[in-house]
Amino acid sequence: xxxxxxxxxxxxxxxxxxxxxxxxxxxxxxxxxxxxxxxxxxxxxxxxxxxxxxxxxxxxxxxxxxxxxxxxxxxxxxxxxxxxxxxxxxxxxxxxxxxxxxxxxxxxxxxxxxxxxxxxxxxxxxxxxxxxxxxxxxxxxxxxxxxxxxxx
Ligand SMILES: [Zn+2]
Numbered sequence: 001x002x003x004x005x006x007x008x009x010x011x012x013x014x015x016x017x018x019x020x021x022x023x024x025x026x027x028x029x030x031x032x033x034x035x036x037x038x039x040x041x042x043x044x045x046x047x048x049x050x051x052x053x054x055x056x057x058x059x060x061x062x063x064x065x066x067x068x069x070x071x072x073x074x075x076x077x078x079x080x081x082x083x084x085x086x087x088x089x090x091x092x093x094x095x096x097x098x099x100x101x102x103x104x105x106x107x108x109x110x111x112x113x114x115x116x117x118x119x120x121x122x123x124x125x126x127x128x129x130x131x132x133x134x135x136x137x138x139x140x141x142x143x144x145x146x147x148x149x150x151x152x
Contacts, residue, residue, distance in 0.1 A: 002076060007100045007122045010034055013043055014078045014102060015128060017058065021045035027147050028136050029081050031058035033066045033096075036074040042066025048147060059087035063094075072096045080129045082109035084148065091119060098122070102129035106137060107148065 002010075010032065017030025024047075032043040044061025048054050059079050069075070072094045077083075080102035083091065088110025091099055098120035101111050105125070115121040137144045 017045040029058040031062040031079040106133040
């Protein structure tokens with residue numbers, strides 16, 4: 001369904017969304033939903049800070065922006081960072097067939113759990129995504145801890 005080269009192409013959209021979020025003063029996580037042919041269905045980024053909404057994660061934002069579909073089995077969720085439990089739950093709830101993860105080094109979410117349940121997972125270990133998150137976590141630890149639900 002997807003190979004590594006295609007996966008890297010698809011990641012560009014999610015990465016651009018993350019940069020947009022960073023420029024807005026938010027948490028730099030971006031996502032995009034594609035169909036099996038690589039057509040963009042929806043894109044978005046974490047807007048917890050911008051919208052004062054803790055449920056506005058990147059994957060959720062992209063999913064909402066894609067509008068309604070009858071079936072998500074052939075869709076691909078691309079995200080710059082390993083999906084948290086909330087977004088991993090969204091992937092399972094709607095039966096999204098594949099998830100491309102920019103990186104899982106700075107945060108280890110539910111991608112292995114998704115793989116165990118039949119979701120195709122590609123972890124790219126993308127240096128650009130890692131660098132962006134490492135820099136953000138170092139500069140804004142309070143925002144980051146709030147986002148992942150860790151008390152300081
Ligand atoms: Zn999430």
